[in-house]
Amino acid sequence: MPNKTFFWFFLPTGLAMILFIGLPIISTGIQSFYAQHDQVVKEVKKCDPFGCTVSIVVDQEKTSKIREEKPLGKFNGFGTYVDRNHLAVEEIGNFWNETNSFGEFVDQVTNLPFYKALIFTLTYCLFVTPNVLLLGFIIALSLNAVTRRIRGPLIFGTILPMIVTPLVGSLVLFWMIDAEGIIGANLQMLMDDPYLSLKSSKTLTWITIIIYGIWHHSPFAFVVFYAALQTVPQEPVEAAIIDGASRWQRVRHIVLPHIYPVVTFVALISLMDNFRVFEPIIGFSAEGSAQSLSWLIYDNLVNEEVILFGSAAATSMMTIVGIAILLAPVLIRTWKEFRTAR
Amino acid sequence: MEYGLDKRSNALKIFNTTFIIVWLLVACFPFIWTFWGSFKVRADFFSRADWWYAITAFNTLLETGGKFTTDAYNQAWTEGEFWKASRNTVIVTFFVVTISLFLGTLGAYALSRSTRNYAFWILIAALIFRAMPHITLVSGYLFPFFQLQIWGILPTTIVVLVAINQPFTLWLLYSFFKTVPKELDESALIDGCSYFQAFRHIIMPVMWPGVITAGLFSLMLAYNDFTVTALLLNQENHTMVPKIQSYLGTNQHEGNLMWAVSAVVSATAPLFMLVMFFQRQVISGLTAGAVKG
DSSP states (O other): OOHHHHHHHHHHHHHHHIIIIIHHHHHHHHHTTEEOOOOOEEEEEEEETTEEEEEEEEOHHHHHHHHHHSTTOEEOTTHHHHSTTTTOHHHHHHHHHHOSSHHHHHHHHTTSHHHHHHHHHHHHHHHHHHHHHHHHHHHHHHHHTSOGGGHHHHHHHHHHHHHSOHHHHHHHHHHHHSTTSHHHHHHHHHHTOTTOOTTTOHHHHHHHHHHHHHHHHHHHHHHHHHHHHTTSOHHHHHHHHHTTOOHHHHIIIIIHHHHHHHHHHHHHHHHHHHHTOOHHHHHTTOTTTOOOHHHHHHHHHTOSSSOOHHHHHHHHHHHHHHHHHHHHHHHHHHHHHHHHHO | OOOSSOOOOHHHHHHHHHHHHHHHHHHHHHHHHHHHHTTSOHHHHTOSSOTTHHHHTHHHHHHHSSSOOOHHHHHHHTTTOHHHHHHHHHHHHHHHHHHHHHHHHHHHHHHHHOOSHHHHHHHHHHHHHHHSOHHHHHHHHHHHHHHHTOTBSHHHHHHHHHHHHHHHHHHHHHHHHHHSOHHHHHHHHHTTOOHHHIIIIIIGGGOHHHHHHHHHHHHHHHHHOOHHHHHHBOGGGOOHHHHHHHHHOSOTTSTTHHHHHHHHHHHHHHHHHHHHHTHHHHHHHHHHHHHHO
């Protein structure tokens, strides 16, 4: 296709992506170097018959005037990146000097908002992704063994958790595990503890969200693996049966190598999706004990008084760096393949 | 894989069947339970005394005189203005699907028929764009949108959702266009068609399965979106998902909780029916990217 034709065909979608994906990333980058204005304060002298007092109040007029003149805020350089709510360089230095043991130091650092969120996000990715692959693969193998006739409805039932939006999915589960819901109430009875609540403990909340993540993402892995299983050639499998290979050996040495590229694809996609975990935290009302990077950004953007553009943008930029690190191996591999192909 | 040589032991068959039944329960029961509970009053679905009330409808009988009640639905749709939210969802979904298919088919066709290096790099860029968390993009939008005074209205959200959706649509349609033989449009070009005419009259008619799949995914993205719609729309223009969140409120024990339950069912039911109808397309769309590895 000639370059000119390509250009006109691609222009609309290219323009949409540049304007609404490319530019926003640049806009986020610029915003991250600015911070909201401090409030202008003034001294007010108040006199009554008993004498005069001086109090400091916010000068609303001047504050809003400055905000209007420079809506982006004041230039802050990398200030936002290193402040207490982000990388907290200074605080970590202090902790290092003040704490006695390494364990205590780690404890202090993981209580800082950014690191807390980072650790939750990584824990979530680390537990959800492998389990999704495993569960998806097992479901695919076992549905594949069912009579073809009834597979349709079974597949429909299997993919339900995936097609609802995460907010709705987590709400539906949340209502069930509520102390007044069916699972929550039965758990209390089973454990013989009338005060047991999955919401009250941090560990239990984390486990709940991770289980939700596995529940929500496994169907995707299932669908892809199931499709891949249909393409496994039959001859080697039959040969292996004749040679006396056990069921497990056949899966291990024939099926798995065949679908290996698909496994990396699913792992990559679910890693990317898990890294942006956010809606379940709202659905489970788990803000208290579980915060993710995306949730931190959301929290800054819905701030009541003044939207913290700078802070949200700095967290966004660091999230993008995280995504880049996750994607790097894939991009390098693609680049190498591309070079050898030429 | 039903191999003639492969004999399953009975134990394995039983194990397999049990596993599938357990999994299907885990996957579907939450939805069935919520659907059932949405026709009860709050005191039954969230029973402090005994969860069994949700089945026997003890309080529902007391409060409404019947075992099932549609009070929650009536209130959410009228008083809770869920009708407005669903109208907004229909508008957003319709335009997002139409526009992204239009842009996506043109772009993906060009990508699939170009042999240049830049086509490869565009696809890689699209992959990177696909990985961007939506909330980071939203944090980039908010400030300029406030300045331009285009925040809060439906058209802005539609355009943003279309753009966010493009990378995935491009990849999906690209792999579908690749399966259409090049000879088809080449012969049309020799016969004197322009590229656009070949695309319009020769390629599109055989592309319907791919277009339906891509359309379904655009639909699911627009219909399910929370991040973009919650932050870029004002209260008046909220679509269903942010509306459901607003019912949750700050205090769970206000009366609105049953509104949220009935709204969840109202929002989920059409989606389930749609997927049931188009199940084959959904699955082929999910696997289209995978086959390439």
